[in-house]
Amino acid sequence: MKKVFVIGCGPAGMMAALASSSIGNEVCIFERNDIPGKKLLITGKGRCNITNVASIKEFVDNTPRNGKFLYSAFNKFSNTDLINFLNKNGLNTKVERGGRVFPASDKSNDVLNFFIKMLRQNNVNIYYNSRVTEILSDGKNVIGIVVNGEKKYCDSIILSTGGLSYPLTGSTGDGYDLAKKLGHTIIELKPSLVPLVTEEDVSSMMGLSLKNINAGAYINNKLIKEEFGEMMFTHFGISGPVILTLSSFIKDYIDKSIIIKIDLKPALSFEKLDDRMLRDFTKYSKKEFKNSLNDLLPQSMIPHIIKMSGISPDKKTSEVTKSERNNLIRLLKEFTLHIRSTRPIKEAIITSGGVSTKEINPKTMESKLIKGLFFSGEIIDVDALTGGFNLQIAFSTGYLAGLNS
Ligand SMILES: Cc1cc2nc3c(=O)[nH]c(=O)nc-3n(C[C@H](O)[C@H](O)[C@H](O)COP(=O)(O)OP(=O)(O)OC[C@H]3O[C@@H](n4cnc5c(N)ncnc54)[C@H](O)[C@@H]3O)c2cc1C
Numbered sequence: 512m513k514k515v516f517v518i519g520c521g522p523a524g525m526m527a528a529l530a531s532s533s534i535g536n537e538v539c540i541f542e543r544n545d546i547p548g549k550k551l552l553i554t555g556k557g558r559c560n561i562t563n564v565a566s567i568k569e570f571v572d573n574t575p576r577n578g579k580f581l582y583s584a585f586n587k588f589s590n591t592d593l594i595n596f597l598n599k600n601g602l603n604t605k606v607e608r609g610g611r612v613f614p615a616s617d618k619s620n621d622v623l624n625f626f627i628k629m630l631r632q633n634n635v636n637i638y639y640n641s642r643v644t645e646i647l648s649d650g651k652n653v654i655g656i657v658v659n660g661e662k663k664y665c666d667s668i669i670l671s672t673g674g675l676s677y678p679l680t681g682s683t684g685d686g687y688d689l690a691k692k693l694g695h696t697i698i699e700l701k702p703s704l705v706p707l708v709t710e711e712d713v714s715s716m717m718g719l720s721l722k723n724i725n726a727g728a729y730i731n732n733k734l735i736k737e738e739f740g741e742m743m744f745t746h747f748g749i750s751g752p753v754i755l756t757l758s759s760f761i762k763d764y765i766d767k768s769i770i771i772k773i774d775l776k777p778a779l780s781f782e783k784l785d786d787r788m789l790r791d792f793t794k795y796s797k798k799e800f801k802n803s804l805n806d807l808l809p810q811s812m813i814p815h816i817i818k819m820s821g822i823s824p825d826k827k828t829s830e831v832t833k834s835e836r837n838n839l840i841r842l843l844k845e846f847t848l849h850i851r852s853t854r855p856i857k858e859a860i861i862t863s864g865g866v867s868t869k870e871i872n873p874k875t876m877e878s879k880l881i882k883g884l885f886f887s888g889e890i891i892d893v894d895a896l897t898g899g900f901n902l903q904i905a906f907s908t909g910y911l912a913g914l915n916s
Contacts, residue, residue, distance in 0.1 A: 523888025530913025674862025702859030
């Protein structure tokens with residue numbers, strides 16, 4: 512029996528502790544907060560999108576950064592394994608749009624309670640208010656930790672301290688420093704799945720949510736990625752599911768020219784939209800142009816579109832020319848926003864970058880530099896899109912690390 516210390520009581524650390532204790536190890540978790548899983552509680556807007564029913568290949572495809580590194584982890588403990596494990600031990604799940612899996616109760620709290628119950632059953636000790644500040648090694652092997660100023664000794668360590676985003680949850684990036692001191696390379700940390708700041712002032716549309724739009728991200732005028740779904744305007748720019756996904760593909764090129772083109776009416780071709788607009792313009796022919804778009808667009812968007820169209824708002828609708836109408840249609844099919852930056856990492860769903868995958872054995876999650884040191888979860892240089900993929904990464908890598916610890 513080995514003595515194993517897990518640092519961090521998030522999803523990765525909890526799963527690692529369960530797997531390690533299930534093979535007979537004596538396991539302790541050290542958590543800096545006074546409660547476990549603070550970030551887990553806020554996932555999926557409090558509903559916890561725990562995984563996805565996608566195939567392993569789709570999981571890898573949905574992990575733009577170092578997805579292939581995860582093949583072994585996904586194979587050893589897949590989404591199906593996770594769902595079976597939850598269901599068999601009393602947590603029912605349900606599948607929603609896009610294959611997203613949630614607890615049947617819609618409560619992330621039930622997911623957390625499930626893990627705490629399982630950890631108790633496996634006799635895992637959790638020490639709260641216990642911030643680990645150093646990992647002790649003899650240069651080749653780990654030998655222990657320093658926690659709250661005190662040295663404690665063990666055989667293996669699983670570092671599961673998460674990323675840098677939402678630091679109030681306890682994920683303040685401590686693990687990167689701990690790993691760096693042992694010689695590990697930390698790949699540049701960047702925000703991912705993050706709202707975007709626009710050059711244009713869109714604050715008048717703040718709070719407006721648009722469903723069923725199609726948005727394309729362009730870097731130096733080249734289309735990089737398109738997404739269909741929902742987005743919203745904020746006081747600084749744009750956010751919402753579609754925008755968060757696109758952010759994953761542009762975050763590395765933020766110093767280049769980036770634009771987001773939004774098709775506000777993807778179900779209508781240029782011609783069909785023209786027919787539709789003509790009908791509206793006939794209906795409102797006696798009104799001013801500024802009052803002719805009420806059936807077509809949300810109220811808070813109309814002044815912005817009118818300004819961009821260059822058509823005088825007080826012009827009679829019947830006097831709007833064909834070329835002005837064509838410009839207007841182009842505006843609705845290609846509503847263009849220039850991206851100045853991402854929002855800061857503390858507002859990102861995920862931290863991109865972290866401990867270099869080149870220095871971790873993908874079959875065991877063990878460090879290639881220091882024996883007995885394992886990594887799991889967001890601390891590793893992998894990041895995925897929304898849909899339950901990031902939590903599955905935490906669970907799969909946690910399981911693999913625990914099993915080999
Ligand atoms: C708002 C939001 C919503 C999200 N929704 C989803 C979703 O629905 N589905 C999904 O798949 N992903 C979601 N994610 C991403 C997901 O939460 C993370 O991928 C996941 O929590 C990573 O797990 P982890 O265990 O690696 O790290 P964390 O959950 O960050 O846990 C790390 C733990 O380590 C502790 N710790 C840190 N440093 C120390 C130290 N020095 N000593 C002791 N303890 C320490 C921290 O306090 C923390 O408890 C969301 C993220 C956010 C911010």
